[in-house]
Amino acid sequence: MTNLSNGSSTYSQSFLQIPPVKFTKLFINGKFLDSVSGKTFETVDPRTEEVVAEIAEATKEDVDIAVKAAREAFDSGSWPRMPGAERAKIMLKWAQLIEQNVEEIAALDTIDGGKLFSWCKAVDVPEACNILRYYAGAADKIHGNVFKTSRDLHLYSLMEPVGVVGHIIPWNFPTVMFFAKVAPALAAGCTMVIKPAEQTPLSSLFYAHLAKLAGIPDGVLNVVPGFGSTAGAAISSHMDIDAVSFTGSTETGRKIMQAAALSNLKPVSLELGGKSPVLIFDDADVDKAVDLALFGILHNKGEICVAFSRVFVQEGIYDEFEKKVVEKAKTWVVGDPFDPKVQQGPQTSKAQFDKILSYIEHGKSEGATLLTGGKPVGNRGYYIEPTIFANVKEDMLIAQEEIFGPVMALSKFKTIEDAIKKANSCKYGLAAGIVTKNLDIANTVSRSIRAGIIWINCFFAFDIDCPFGGYKMSGFGRDYGLEALHKYLQVKSVATPIYNSPWL
Numbered sequence: 029m030t031n032l033s034n035g036s037s038t039y040s041q042s043f044l045q046i047p048p049v050k051f052t053k054l055f056i057n058g059k060f061l062d063s064v065s066g067k068t069f070e071t072v073d074p075r076t077e078e079v080v081a082e083i084a085e086a087t088k089e090d091v092d093i094a095v096k097a098a099r100e101a102f103d104s105g106s107w108p109r110m111p112g113a114e115r116a117k118i119m120l121k122w123a124q125l126i127e128q129n130v131e132e133i134a135a136l137d138t139i140d141g142g143k144l145f146s147w148c149k150a151v152d153v154p155e156a157c158n159i160l161r162y163y164a165g166a167a168d169k170i171h172g173n174v175f176k177t178s179r180d181l182h183l184y185s186l187m188e189p190v191g192v193v194g195h196i197i198p199w200n201f202p203t204v205m206f207f208a209k210v211a212p213a214l215a216a217g218c219t220m221v222i223k224p225a226e227q228t229p230l231s232s233l234f235y236a237h238l239a240k241l242a243g244i245p246d247g248v249l250n251v252v253p254g255f256g257s258t259a260g261a262a263i264s265s266h267m268d269i270d271a272v273s274f275t276g277s278t279e280t281g282r283k284i285m286q287a288a289a290l291s292n293l294k295p296v297s298l299e300l301g302g303k304s305p306v307l308i309f310d311d312a313d314v315d316k317a318v319d320l321a322l323f324g325i326l327h328n329k330g331e332i333c334v335a336f337s338r339v340f341v342q343e344g345i346y347d348e349f350e351k352k353v354v355e356k357a358k359t360w361v362v363g364d365p366f367d368p369k370v371q372q373g374p375q376t377s378k379a380q381f382d383k384i385l386s387y388i389e390h391g392k393s394e395g396a397t398l399l400t401g402g403k404p405v406g407n408r409g410y411y412i413e414p415t416i417f418a419n420v421k422e423d424m425l426i427a428q429e430e431i432f433g434p435v436m437a438l439s440k441f442k443t444i445e446d447a448i449k450k451a452n453s454c455k456y457g458l459a460a461g462i463v464t465k466n467l468d469i470a471n472t473v474s475r476s477i478r479a480g481i482i483w484i485n486c487f488f489a490f491d492i493d494c495p496f497g498g499y500k501m502s503g504f505g506r507d508y509g510l511e512a513l514h515k516y517l518q519v520k521s522v523a524t525p526i527y528n529s530p531w532l
């Protein structure tokens with residue numbers, strides 16, 4: 029039952045029968061278990077600030093047990109020894125089971141993370157199935173090379189599973205992040221331990237339950253909810269984990285790389301933060317550009333690594349754009365994410381809510397002009413008004429740091445060169461947008477911006493076959509696409525002498 033005031037209207041309607049939370053324990057070696065310490069932590073519904081469930085809290089001891097299970101499953105279990113096509117069958121079955129539970133899983137991500145239920149149901153959970161099916165299709169097509177050599181050698185390479193993988197994921201896309209990590213690693217024949225974010229553990233545990241039903245052997249997939257400084261750190265510094273795949277903030281990425289270096293030098297891949305620019309040129313259709321820029325910053329309440337948080341508009345259309353973007357932001361519907369009319373739910377956690385509000389205060393004190401928003405919505409739940417700052421200078425904190433909330437930093441540019449310089453004047457390089465009808469501008473700018481993905485006249489245009497990752501301090505390594513498989517594979521070269529070969 030929801031009863032939320034959003035400032036302009038009051039919702040007092042239950043939009044969905046929220047399912048009970050069924051899985052709250054660690055999933056290790058095919059079983060749901062309490063933590064060794066018996067500790068639990070609370071997961072909170074950001075709509076109401078009420079506790080949804082007590083979750084078993086993994087610490088180092090639990091991670092050790094999970095890694096041991098994954099190690100045994102890798103060293104002597106069936107998963108890496110199974111033909112790829114057999115692994116694929118199990119992954120396909122898992123996708124099918126997810127499809128049969130879409131509503132329940134989508135509701136878990138909504139009560140855990142404040143995400144729009146309609147989006148989770150139509151996009152995120154179906155995307156989990158797409159990801160599983162894509163990598164299931166790749167599982168029997170992983171192969172090395174045979175090399176033409178200059179000597180009497182038969183020389184070839186093998187693509188071997190890297191071994192036991194540790195995955196650490198954030199809270200903004202609990203479902204998609206889980207499968208972007210787990211699916212390629214499973215296809216490669218790895219076993220794994222995954223730590224969901226402490227804010228959003230619920231769907232991961234449900235997925236573990238379905239993995240067991242699908243036939244993923246015990247020990248192959250272990251899920252250990254817990255905190256970063258304990259469970260996360262135990263993964264990144266573990267001597268028996270062969271690789272770590274991380275998505276989260278740049279600050280944590282640095283700690284993970286350091287822990288990997290100081291332990292067993294395991295390879296790491298880091299998908300980190302962003303402060304993505306969108307450049308809107310004079311020839312753009314202003315109404316369409318307004319829609320794109322707003323969706324780019326307000327989608328998922330701005331808690332998106334690729335959010336268009338820096339909006340640069342060419343001076344010829346700037347005034348019209350500013351007027352229209354503010355008018356439209358004021359009509360944006362903030363409220364209960366189960367309500368199909370709502371466009372923006374609550375921020376995921378109190379900590380995130382407080383952080384965003386403090387950046388807004390910074391923006392005001394730095395001298396940026398607050399055009400709209402800037403305040404919490406209602407008096408219960410972590411809702412924040414869509415917020416737009418103008419006259420944002422490149423050296424301001426709100427132009428440089430990732431706010432991860434519904435806060436747009438708007439400014440003007442004169443020329444293409446000016447736009448490129450501004451877009452690149454930031455430590456991040458995850459994504460960028462260009463809005464223009466001019467192909468020459470689009471081509472020049474897309475090649476000039478140092479970022480992992482460029483969206484021309486669109487936003488959030490992902491596809492499972494297209495690799496995604498960062499430049500600069502947005503990290504390295506790629507999720508999605510066949511590229512992601514390489515994070516979970518080792519290349520081994522094998523040489524054998526040949527005698528009297530009729531050719532070389």
Ligand SMILES: NC(=O)c1ccc[n+]([C@@H]2O[C@H](COP(=O)([O-])OP(=O)(O)OC[C@H]3O[C@@H](n4cnc5c(N)ncnc54)[C@H](O)[C@@H]3O)[C@@H](O)[C@H]2O)c1
Nearest residue numbers: 197198199224225256260261276277280299300301302333
């Ligand atoms: N590049 C991408 O693909 C992508 C996608 C989504 C989110 N992100 C980024 O994630 C961030 C938001 O997520 P967040 O706040 O959960 O990030 P975070 O770095 O605080 O946490 C991410 C994960 O790391 C764990 N963690 C925290 N400290 C750790 C430590 N010392 N050792 C090991 N693990 C630790 C957390 O428990 C969580 O599971 C943003 O910066 C966002 O841009 C990036």
